[in-house]
Amino acid sequence: MRHRIKAAAAAAALVAGTVGAGIGTGQAAAAPVSANGSSSAACPQVPTARVNAAVRTLPPPFPGRNIPWRVSSKGSSMGCWLNWVQVYPEGATGSSPTHILLFDQNRYVKTATHRPTAFTHVVGSAWPGELTIAFRWLIGDDPTAHPRGHANVRYQLLPFIPPFPIDPIPPQVLR
The missing domain is CATH 1.20.5 (Single alpha-helices involved in coiled-coils or other helix-helix interfaces)
Known part of the structure; x- marks a missing residue:
């Protein structure tokens, strides 16, 4: 006992x-926490060379078309352990596919989903090594400006374990 x-x-x-x-x-x-809840203002950014190397591993956003990925935003979890970079195709709209690249203390690990998804962004961080990503999807005849489907998925980074979703990713996101 x-x-x-x-x-x-x-x-x-x-x-x-x-x-x-x-x-x-x-x-x-x-440092203060940014408006989206991440402490990216306090954390060193992922070096540009590492971001560029990670982006080069991604398949093109539109097969058969020579449109490059462009960084649109970046940040980190509280505690600076889990870094993220969001990329869109050059000339993208809100309904264009996007990837969120996940970094373990500046070391590229993987993307948040195995394929790019539309209507996706990082919401913030509530704990060290944790991010919340908002996924949206169209239901029925939704206009692309207002998809009704919505889910927040928390991703966690643990020592010696790549970032993983704590919450289930809705199947509608990956269609």
């Missing part, structure tokens, strides 16, 4: 130390 209590206390201290790391010290704690 004594060992269980010690183990529980050690685990609680580890969690508190991880979540509280940087509070009151360092760059992440000192």
